[in-house]
Amino acid sequence: MTSFSNQDIADVLNKVAIVYQLQNENRFKIIAYQQAAEVVSTCTQSIYDLWKEGNMQDINGIGTTIANHLQEYFTNKESSYFWKTIAQVPQSVFLLVNIPGIGPKRAYKLVTHLHLDNPTTALADLQTAIENNEMSQMEGFGEKSQQQLLENLELYTKQSSAEKRMILPFAQKVAHQLLQYLTLHPQVIQCEPLGSLRRHIETIGDIDIVLVADEKYFSTIIDYIAVYPSCLRVDNKGSKKISIIVAPHIRVDIRLTTLKTYGTMLQYFTGSKMHNIRLREYAQKKNLSLSEYGITDKKTGIQHTFEKEELLYSFLKLEYISPLLREGTDEITRAQEHTLPTLVSLKDIRGDLHVHSNFPIQTSHDVGANSFTTLLNKAKQLGYTYIGFTEHNPRSKESANQVISLLQKRRLQAQRELTNTPITYFLGLEVDIRPDGTLALYDEAIEQLDYVIVSIHSSFRMDQKSATARVLKALSYPKVRIFGHPTGRKIGERDGLSLDWKQIFPLCRKRNIALEINAWPQRLDLPDVLVRQAIQAGVRCIINTDTHALIDMDNMHYGITVAQRGWCEKKNIVNTLPENEFRRWILNK
């Protein structure tokens, strides 16, 4: 049986958009296809499954035409309209458009003039053709174009094997280093990372930075940026912005602004793109035109400038929208109604319930590096009032009696070590969910615990139906209070399980089980979009660091931003509860 992943479908829609661009189709039609592709690729449900259930058009951006064409593509792929449309163009075109600076028109020109017919060798063939100077008589490609293309092509082939977005902490580090260089310049008043960095997206495509200075210094500052020591290449350089490449896969966009227009520039360059478009459309309806330079009254032509973002939003009669909510969903409507959530914040957190100590638990997984005392002191230092120790379950060859005695020993050791402490501690375990949904811990051993985190560490290749059954079974065990890193994804490494949340959420709600927001930067699991769906379904979350070494406990803020991007208020997060209420929840009393 064939299946179509969301990425497959998005690729098809993008290719159709490319063909339409070559055919000079209506530009709004092209945008509609690009928009549909974007929506499909970021959708948390399988579009193919939605189609099978007859609900594909519930997706905003997929209307009757695209839905019908997709239906045909699903059922009769090779005779479908989309298939034939895509086949109208040499397939190498779809490869070349991935090179920066090359869009559909230029890609098509290159493929046809240079006969890059074989898609598997097209990139290499292109390089040879440029080097052999075969491009010189091509219209629209002068000396400079050729040189640029060659450089971009080289960088692209270097990175395309590892074509990856950066994980957040790495991007933050790169940005920080550059900011240090930028602030050294005496005329630079201020600079700040914007774009996806300011919105705290889990992965970062490029580094976007705004820089404030007096306009008369713009050009000297731009020259200064161009000689940044780790700059491999200047991609473009004008009077208001410069883009540099600092590693084959790392691009930096820098926008310069004056203090007077700082607020509007901040708004523009923070994005997201969809949020910007929605906000600009909203302004249009008020007969206003919004750009990074200000808000222009279209009737009078008067432009209002804003030093502060807050004033811009309030000028538009909107509640201030946190950057973490600016994804172009329904935040503008909610800002109009003044019903945006009061987002949970780091200072609301009172405990960390997924911490691995170095107690020798005889597990096949990793043990923690630190003692109960060290970890508890760190919790105290972070201002927490409770902590939960959750080593991995002991390996399967240990007998029930051995496991029970290990757990008793652990409790005794904790009691001995942690006397007279102002912090409450709970003793749990992180228990594997086996492929059949049973837990990797004896029932009698569960009785020794205050609580159980269940989580999946292996066997991720499972269809949605069996994966969901697996999880539902695990969540039905006694003392299960937390579903740890629920999808099991590792960013940049593997996708998580595909689960039917319509079944998982209600069970969590009924049993009052919290979904973990795992704050480990490579996990950030539950992902933000699903967090929002979870709390809308009445499920609470818990933000944990999954600490294995002391310093990991400082990762809590990564989980907080996921919760914020998932529209969480304090009440949606159980580890914001005061100790007495939290105790009742975790002990299920």
Place this chain on the structure above:
DNA sequence: GCCGTTTTCGGCCCGACTGTTTTCAGTCG
């Protein structure tokens, strides 16, 4: 092609940078 808290028709964000363009198309943010 999509969409609707005044619309099922008539709109659809707005601007920077590059090249060989003498007035704008292509690409990107």
